Amino acid sequence: MLATALGPRTYASALYQFQGAYSNLETFRVERQMNRQPLETLEPLEIPESRKLRERAIYCHRLAVAAGDPQFTLKLNAIADEWEAKAAQADAKAASDKK
Helix, strand or coil, X not given: CHHHHHCHHHHHHXXXXXXXXXXXXXXXXXXXXXXXXXXXXXXXXXXXXXXHHHHHHHHHHHHXXXXXXXXXXXXXXXXXXXXXXXXXXXXXXXXHHHC
């Protein structure tokens, strides 16, 4: 049906162009796969101790806000304050170790 609509020469020409484009695409794909280099593996980043302590303190503060018991809230806030103080000490220690 396509051959009669386009004529025999036009159909053959279109088919020839399509085959050429397809073979170029396949050549491109093969060359790209051959030139690929493996990705470098990334080492996991070490989370500083001060950041871990601050995250614990934030978690405690959030829990204290959600708690309904005032005594429990006071205890959680005290624990969070201790962790924040430890985080500040860890930051100071890390800064002195770098110098």
